[in-house]
Amino acid sequence: MRVQFKSSYDHDINLFQDNRHRIQYGILILLAIAAPFVLPEYFVGELTQIAIWSLAGLGLMLLVGHTGQVSLGHAAFMAIGAFANMALMERGWPFIPALIASAVITGVAGAVLARPLLRMTGIYLAIATLALSVIIEDIAIIAEPVTGGVSGVIAPMIELFGYEIDRYGTPTAFYYLCLGVLLLVTLMYANLLRSPSGRAFLAVRDSEVSARALGVNVANTKTLAFTLSCAITGLAGALYAHMAQVVNYESFLILISITLLLQVVIGGLGSMHGAFLGAIVVVLLPQVIATLRDLVNAHTPIALGDYPGMDMAAFALIILVMVIYEPRGLYGVWLKVRTWFQLFPLYRKGMFRRSRTYLKTERMR
Amino acid sequence: MSLLQVENLSIAFGGVKAVDGVSFSVEAGEVFTIVGPNGAGKSTIFNLISRLYEPSGGRILFDGQDITRLPAHKIAPLGIARTFQNIELFDHSTVLQNLLMGRHVRRKTLWIEDMLFLPRVRRAEREHRRHVEEVIDFLDLAAYRDKLIAGLPYGVRKVVEIARALSSGPRLVLLDEPASGLSVEETKDMAWWIEDMQKDLGLTILMVEHDMSLVSRVSDRVLAVAEGKPLALGTSAEVQADPRVIEAYLGAEETA
Numbered sequence: 001m002r003v004q005f006k007s008s009y010d011h012d013i014n015l016f017q018d019n020r021h022r023i024q025y026g027i028l029i030l031l032a033i034a035a036p037f038v039l040p041e042y043f044v045g046e047l048t049q050i051a052i053w054s055l056a057g058l059g060l061m062l063l064v065g066h067t068g069q070v071s072l073g074h075a076a077f078m079a080i081g082a083f084a085n086m087a088l089m090e091r092g093w094p095f096i097p098a099l100i101a102s103a104v105i106t107g108v109a110g111a112v113l114a115r116p117l118l119r120m121t122g123i124y125l126a127i128a129t130l131a132l133s134v135i136i137e138d139i140a141i142i143a144e145p146v147t148g149g150v151s152g153v154i155a156p157m158i159e160l161f162g163y164e165i166d167r168y169g170t171p172t173a174f175y176y177l178c179l180g181v182l183l184l185v186t187l188m189y190a191n192l193l194r195s196p197s198g199r200a201f202l203a204v205r206d207s208e209v210s211a212r213a214l215g216v217n218v219a220n221t222k223t224l225a226f227t228l229s230c231a232i233t234g235l236a237g238a239l240y241a242h243m244a245q246v247v248n249y250e251s252f253l254i255l256i257s258i259t260l261l262l263q264v265v266i267g268g269l270g271s272m273h274g275a276f277l278g279a280i281v282v283v284l285l286p287q288v289i290a291t292l293r294d295l296v297n298a299h300t301p302i303a304l305g306d307y308p309g310m311d312m313a314a315f316a317l318i319i320l321v322m323v324i325y326e327p328r329g330l331y332g333v334w335l336k337v338r339t340w341f342q343l344f345p346l347y348r349k350g351m352f353r354r355s356r357t358y359l360k361t362e363r364m365r
Numbered sequence: 366m367s368l369l370q371v372e373n374l375s376i377a378f379g380g381v382k383a384v385d386g387v388s389f390s391v392e393a394g395e396v397f398t399i400v401g402p403n404g405a406g407k408s409t410i411f412n413l414i415s416r417l418y419e420p421s422g423g424r425i426l427f428d429g430q431d432i433t434r435l436p437a438h439k440i441a442p443l444g445i446a447r448t449f450q451n452i453e454l455f456d457h458s459t460v461l462q463n464l465l466m467g468r469h470v471r472r473k474t475l476w477i478e479d480m481l482f483l484p485r486v487r488r489a490e491r492e493h494r495r496h497v498e499e500v501i502d503f504l505d506l507a508a509y510r511d512k513l514i515a516g517l518p519y520g521v522r523k524v525v526e527i528a529r530a531l532s533s534g535p536r537l538v539l540l541d542e543p544a545s546g547l548s549v550e551e552t553k554d555m556a557w558w559i560e561d562m563q564k565d566l567g568l569t570i571l572m573v574e575h576d577m578s579l580v581s582r583v584s585d586r587v588l589a590v591a592e593g594k595p596l597a598l599g600t601s602a603e604v605q606a607d608p609r610v611i612e613a614y615l616g617a618e619e620t621a
Contacts, residue, residue, distance in 0.1 A: 206454075
């Protein structure tokens, strides 16, 4: 087992604890960069998807995992980001300013909605945000000059530093673009978490009453979290639009909101890693299920392909098992595995059992 | 002038007058304790002072400033810190993170600076950490610094909550039943710490407590309340000897 020897306060302030930590993440990033040269083109598309869903997941994680406010309406903010980006680019904006503007526009939309929405908590907030998902479909049809109405909009070509980037023409370049945005957002997110702003989010999540007593303006903090969450999700929406090439009112249905929420829950609430792990599951699991189904079909007399909805059912089953047996998500599993190896052979079964939580003060408004 | 002045404070929940015309003043540098039977309104007075409840009447003055109508989050920046009867720590964070959260009122950076982690954010973080380490030394929490709250014993959590209150650099500390649920030894430690807070840090302490051994050891003055009304004010011995206080705790002697 490794013991950390801390010799300065910076040890706890730095992004990485030590060189080993730095090297591990460096290797991970290098692998992500090298992937398109090694993997077949099909997987580059999958990796791009994972990057985009990770980004959207980070957006939702900030709100759900770190500030403790649930949202079933984040597809709406993906839609706002996507349509804003498309509309600006069609009006001649270059890609980068349009991408930043779409994040800002989504953030502002989030900030405007946050005040009334965040007066609600728990199940009421879930229902109110769910309504957003429903409304956005209609808005996407009505706001025809921006969204192209029923037929939607076709993504314009991205021009960046003289290169033309296109999901089909130059999949590797598009992958790097998504990866770059993802890394940048991840860095900023990590910065927030190690500074007073991030601590205020956690304070609001864990105990509003004591956050208030410590001088945290709870309403403002929630609004900030919602705004940033929406801005990140808007970015993901814009990139998603470029990947899908065509977006219309059907691109951002409630199912997307629910999938996003599942993603952060499966990945592990309250950890940035969770957003990434969840994205991997959400993108790859349907492929794995499809492959398994084909295997079953080929080698047994059962024709699973004849039963429509089996894929969804398997997906749902896996998620159910996950939520019941590992509420801390995949990141929780990873922590256990890592601890097992670090402490070998001293790991005890009850180490990650939830300790008892003592009685909380009656919630005061 | 008194540091904290409570004048004729009242609040009613539905028809129940939980606090009914309570007045007292806490002088700078003293340990002032409120005692009373269950449901006397002691914690309610605390929640009124930290503005978690809206009083229906009366005034609260801190250092001459009327804080009766301030929003709750504006109380801590004035220099009033508090603990909770049932412990309200951030369970999923470490002790260190909890104490850093206590530094919130001293924060100097905007979220956008935090997001970019500008050099001044780092400088501010070091500064926060230095203050927090002083508190950790003071309350002897070094062994628990990087432990998650969720894994700590109850007694340690009580101390961590006080440490979090001290991290904000307050002038007045409100302790809501600091000894409740503690063992005899832990209660003795608590008495030491309260005395140290008063004598070494020069803090003013307003406390609600049931444990009379702790109360009489650390309190300069004691206010007894029952059914939301003040009964008696004086030293611990005076209040304990007051017939009205005895009656409130034990009931009146039957008059045959």
